[in-house]
Amino acid sequence: RKEVEQDPGPFNVPEGATVAFNCTYSNSASQSFFWYRQDCRKEPKLLMSVYSSGNEDGRFTAQLNRASQYISLLIRDSKLSDSATYLCVVNSVGGFKTIFGAGTRLFVKA
Amino acid sequence: ETGVTQTPRHLVMGMTNKKSLKCEQHLGHNAMYWYKQSAKKPLELMFVYSLEERVENNSVPSRFSPECPNSSHLFLHLHTLQPEDSALYLCASSQNREQFFGPGTRLTVL
Numbered sequence: 157r158k159e160v161e162q163d164p165g166p167f168n169v170p171e172g173a174t175v176a177f178n179c180t181y182s183n184s185a186s187q188s189f190f191w192y193r194q195d196c197r198k199e200p201k202l203l204m205s206v207y208s209s210g211n212e213d214g215r216f217t218a219q220l221n222r223a224s225q226y227i228s229l230l231i232r233d234s235k236l237s238d239s240a241t242y243l244c245v246v247n248s249v250g251g252f253k254t255i256f257g258a259g260t261r262l263f264v265k266a
Numbered sequence: 267e268t269g270v271t272q273t274p275r276h277l278v279m280g281m282t283n284k285k286s287l288k289c290e291q292h293l294g295h296n297a298m299y300w301y302k303q304s305a306k307k308p309l310e311l312m313f314v315y316s317l318e319e320r321v322e323n324n325s326v327p328s329r330f331s332p333e334c335p336n337s338s339h340l341f342l343h344l345h346t347l348q349p350e351d352s353a354l355y356l357c358a359s360s361q362n363r364e365q366f367f368g369p370g371t372r373l374t375v376l
Contacts, residue, residue: 190364199368199369199370200356201367205363205364247363252297252316252321252322253311253322254299255311256308258308
């Protein structure tokens with residue numbers, strides 16, 4: 157089993173749609189969780205950290221379920237500029253062992 | 267714009283060459299990372315330095331040799347690489363949690 161698994165994608169959605177990505181992790185001792193986005197041939201950029209209480213940043217909402225070892229990202233009112241690969245990232249205790257998921261590709265079309 | 271810079275941005279080298287990748291962070295962070303991103307694979311953590319000490323080394327072949335002379339600079343020395351080492355090499359830095367990435371060096375080994 158992979159340490160971090162994400163929805164296979166790609167997701168093809170129209171502008172204005174709501175789309176949800178899921179991610180599961182295998183190490184129950186994991187401490188920190190993040191979503192990054194990566195545009196084609198660019199470096200990953202932090203989208204948001206994920207907290208147990210859930211957190212929201214504009215159109216983006218992230219949730220963490222430690223009991224199920226599950227992380228989610230919800231994007232509302234999708235924009236063309238949201239087209240990218242979304243990476244689920246999990247840090248171990250101590251924060252230095254970082255595992256990236258393979259990413260989920262999102263295409264938002266007009 | 268990211269506070270992490272990498273040089274060179276592109277590098278083509280033969281299998282017998284020796285080259286070095288350079289990373290510099292201007293964010294005052296205390297940890298720096300090297301990652302490898304191959305086509306259609308997740309980012310793979312290679313090395314981590316915290317306060318200039320190596321704290322993580324993920325079974326990377328000895329033909330890759332990291333160096334961290336101070337908290338702002340990180341090098342990856344390359345020698346006798348193989349064609350399968352062709353990839354995007356990303357540097358990142360962090361201060362306890364979120365990592366910020368440089369633009370990467372796209373390496374081609376002939």
